[in-house]
Amino acid sequence: MDFAFLSVVELGRLLREKKTTAAELAAYFLDRLERIGPRFNAVVTVTRERALAEAAQADREIHQGIGRGPLHGVPYGVKDLIATKDYPTTWGAEPYRQQKLDADATVVERLGAAGAVLVAKLAMVELAGGMGYNQPNASFTGPGKTPWNPGYWSGGSSSGPGAAVAAGLVPFAIGSETSGSILTPAAYCGVTGLRPTYGLVSRHGAMALAWTMDKLGPLARSAEDCAIVLQAIVGRDPKDPSSVGRGFRPLPLTPSPSGRGGTKWRIGIPKGADKDIQPEVAANFRAALKVLGDRVDIVEDVELPDLPYGAVAGLIIAAEGASAFDDLLKDGRLSQLTAPEDRTGGYPALAVSAPDYLRALRVRRPMQRALDEFLKKFDALAVPTRNTVATPLDKSFRDGWPGVTGGANVIGPTNVVGVPGVSVPNGFGVQGLPTGLSFTARAFDEAKLVTLAQLYQDRTDWHTRRPPID
């Protein structure tokens, strides 16, 4: 049976109806990871022994009538900055290639408790991009390649999770985002990515780049699958003081999501969102809004509060990243990184003063309030996830698509304040490469985002398209 591109929901149904077993699924995806994974530089470690043991346990439980929910027996992968005992956790970086951590991250524990089966540690940009890489070749596993056209990047820094889900190597994966690292690979690989609100998912056991901005979240075939995964991994964790216990429950597809009594979603389009971007990206964005036409009220040209998002994000990530990797800076092992620009990229942060860093953290509080007041006016903002399709592998980001200078920067501001976002595939652009549509909402409004994305995916089939790889 061809399991490669089935959703979590479909795989779960096959397992419950005993039309397959967890062992069969694990073996199937392990084979694909080993056979196809190297073509896209998507995999660091295939966790074969662990996968087969977890699958055998899931089969025993299912046989005994013990149900752990919709992920029971379903394989998955994690970005290789998430700790797993017994296998290396490399952070995508040569200095940590042999690193072994002695415990599972909380997110892995929670997926294990939900009966999911870990099959792979997936590739990533070294140190999650914290040293300032400016081209795709920035990992000891080589540049991530999108399965839609392997001459192009799979995005970063969750390059492996994006490519692995797109290539049918895993049904879902866990990535991380400090500033764009889930949504970008989701867009470049044509999959669905959900960046949760900061704190909703425990970061314990995940590599820190910026403690106050890092988030973990799912990449999968659909918003529905992302919601299932998110439900399994949210919750307060005493090991992560920033975690919150709000939980997550998907909304029913009601006609009045905002509770305003109307029947339409109120969607804000930031000014310039589709101006001076690749024409195909702009066209796909407008077509997507049209698909939702009868269910949304579009408010054009909305403007985010004028605040120094970029300065705050840059300073926080620089300072926190330099501190998180102060051992690499001190002993000079940055020189072992793959991307030449990463070998010096951490040093400028040594010139950030403590008062300036604290100023950024002080400015962030009114920034959060202002952006929340702004987002309150809408059910969601919508933008093209990226203003171009994926970057060519042999070009710097600056030179990848010369002349494309427009679009609205929503990824930066929303990551600074920690609100959630989702990216869904919404068509194809040049070179057969996918494009993405993003929705962003207030803190802890993941349910709205998932419902809106699901509404879009109920009316389109972009998320079911398969890249030409088999």
Added chain:
Amino acid sequence: MDISRREFAERLALVAAAPWFLEDLKPAQHQQQAQEPTGLAKALTEAVRLRYPDRFSADDLTAITRSIDGRLHAIERLYQTTLTNADEPDFVYSVYRGAD
């Protein structure tokens, strides 16, 4: 696309976090490259060099200077946002007391 020096500096700071935003920078970057880094940026680069005297090539130091210079301009904007003494950083220190 014409952007101001202030906007450029902010974007440059963002680049450190999310390098793919570089695609937005191209026209302005040429302007920036033509500008001489500030004395403060050069002095801070020298401080970095003194910390690790044998580690950097001339090209490395040029890149570090440019990055520090961009960030210094971005930082200016942080101080244009009005704050009072009561505006605290958005983290909370919690005192710890272990088991008796």
